[in-house]
Amino acid sequence: MSPEKHLNDWHTNQTIAETISPLLGQLYRQKGVEVLIFGKTLVNAATIDIIKTHRLSRHYCQTALTPAQTLPLAQAINELPLSPCKVDIGQLAAKYWASHSDTDALNDFLLSALDGAMNGEGVGTPKDVVLYGFGRIGRLLTRLLIEKSGPGYPLRLRAIVVRGGKSGDLQKRASLLRRDSVHGQFNGSIVIDEERKAIIANGNYIQLIYANQPEDVDYTQYGINEALIVDNTGVWRDSEGLSKHLASRGAQKVLLTAPGKGDIKNVVFGVNDQVIQSEDRIISAASCTTNAITPVLKALNDRYGIESGHIETVHSFTNDQNLIDNFHSGERRGRSASLNMVLTSTGAAKAVAKALPELAGKLTGNAIRVPTPNVSMAVANLNLSNSVERDELNTYLRDMALTSPLAGQIDYTDSTEVVSTDLVGSRFAGVVDGAATIAQDKRCVLYIWYDNEFGYSCQVVQCMEKMMGVDYATFA
Structure with missing residues (x-):
């Protein structure tokens, strides 16, 4: 040529x-x-x-x-x-x-x-969504919901609830949505309505509501009814605390973007989202790490069986850590996140069992926070029920990423040049790094990348849709 x-x-x-x-x-x-x-x-x-x-x-x-x-x-x-x-x-x-x-x-x-x-039902009545909290996940959920907005998409982001309300707060919130050091510029137009305390993003009118407690808000006075409240704060993680949202007029359901405690259903979309019932009022979307590893572990357990294993998470630092050494109630987390690898704990390995009960008691886990702002990796060291070879295992995982029911959660790469920044913006729960796979007899080690912010937010949006009855068939 x-x-x-x-x-x-x-x-x-x-x-x-x-x-x-x-x-x-x-x-x-x-x-x-x-x-x-x-x-x-x-x-x-x-x-x-x-x-x-x-x-x-x-x-x-x-x-x-x-x-x-x-x-x-x-x-x-x-x-x-x-x-x-x-x-x-x-x-x-x-x-x-x-x-x-x-x-x-x-x-x-x-x-x-x-x-x-052909000639079926239309979109139906729009369904109201409120984001309670506007941090890293809240702002990415805002971007995703605005990206999907249109006459054919029934979820409508109607409001964002935050603390504060001081002079300049609205402009600062809009600026953080407009510019992101990790995920880049907002794709579109953002206008501020000072008088009504609102942000108009790509034509979507989003009311900012200032409140210190969930029960302080009356959503109906903003024309919001039967809303799904997405709690991004992580302040309340049990049924008693999250029920505070349901005390607000206009609130119907609550989705927590963190692991839920007690009897709350922890959902990893694509794995156990079938547990979401129309009568459920409070659901958890689990953690970013749990979402990253559970689909891959399910695929592996279905084919080879998992006897036991250890999950080591190499996780980007989070806002919970200190930039420089200072007091922190958590062990080691007071040390500078930008200068240190910080060994800490994670409940992700145990949390897998809430979405995949057959792995209960089989996994342990730890985490190392590292000086990168986004994209993490889970290293799964597993003992299997059946023997496996590396090429066979990679072929299977590649097929799961391409054509299986888990294809929306699992991605696969065999590039020997991929590094963490290449995965910023990945919409998958986890990306298997086939070039790093190790397999011998009944043991294997898998390396799973994940955008712990954006990939997780995509999983959360799918949980939101399921909770609100938005489930469109795919034709192929």
């Missing part, structure tokens, strides 16, 4: 991707149809993102799909009377072009493949 052809092919793909982009926007904004390519969302995707996502198809097909192959599907799907759903255009295109050389049969193919999505 000549050098000129490489550039010409790129320009062709770029032109086609620019044609695809508005079609994706119309499907999502007008019909509530989220388009995917092999599980990767294309909502708000830029032209380059569309091209890069097509490249992922080489892991699933003998040859990579091109934008020219998915464009006719996007055009045809736009003409169909679809109800809110998810459509994996990558998988559909791969199936179609495997047995067709032109588009003559495309409409019949799509009518059959998308039959269950």
Whole structure:
């Protein structure tokens, strides 16, 4: 292939991707149809993102799909009377072009493949969401909910509750949403309504409510009713404490973004989200580490059986630690987070059993906080019931990441050059580093990367959707 052809092919793909982009926007904004390519969302995707996502198809097909192959599907799907759903255009295109050389049969193919999505119910009544707390997770949840907002998405971020209310507080909160040292600039426009104490982000009107206690808030005076309150503070972690939210007028359910104590259901989406029932009032989305390791452990236990193991978490420092040496009630956490590796405890290994009871009592765990601001790693040293070889294990985990029911939680990389900053913004609960896998007889060591902020926030959003009855089918 000549050098000129490489550039010409790129320009062709770029032109086609620019044609695809508005079609994706119309499907999502007008019909509530989220388009995917092999599980990767294309909502708000830029032209380059569309091209890069097509490249992922080489892991699933003998040859990579091109934008020219998915464009006719996007055009045809736009003409169909679809109800809110998810459509994996990558998988559909791969199936179609495997047995067709032109588009003559495309409409019949799509009518059959998308039959269950035709002329169904619409989005229904919007469902109110309130974020209680506006720290690292709260601001990322805000970004994700705004990214997904539209006529086809029923969850509406209506308010954020914080302490304070001093002069300049609103501007500071908006600035922290607009600029993030780890995750970059907010993708869109943020306007402040000083008089009404609100932030308008990409057209989403978000009321800031100042309160010191959950029960002090009357959400109904802001037009908020039957709301899901997402507690990002971690101050209350048992039923008694979190029930304070339910004492507020306009609040219906509570989701905790930390491990719950006592009888609270700890949910790792994709593993045990089926335990969420419509009558549940309080649910926990567990911890970032528990979400990262549990899907991989489930996949491994299902195939090979896990007899015992130890999970060592190499975790980025958190806001709970001190920048320089100072008093801290926790052991070792008073020492400078920016200068030290800090050995500490983690309940993640034990918490796995709440989502995966068959591993109860089989795992131990510890954590080392390290001087990085985001992205962590879990090292799982496991004793298995059956023997396994490294290549066999990696092939299995790669397949789980590509085509299994856990594909939305597990990602896989075999690059020998990946480092932690490459995983910033990963939407997966955990990413298996296949290049580092060790396996011998009935033992293995797995290295699992995870964006402990963004990846976890994506898991939380899926729990929010499940709690509020938002469960759109995927057609592929």
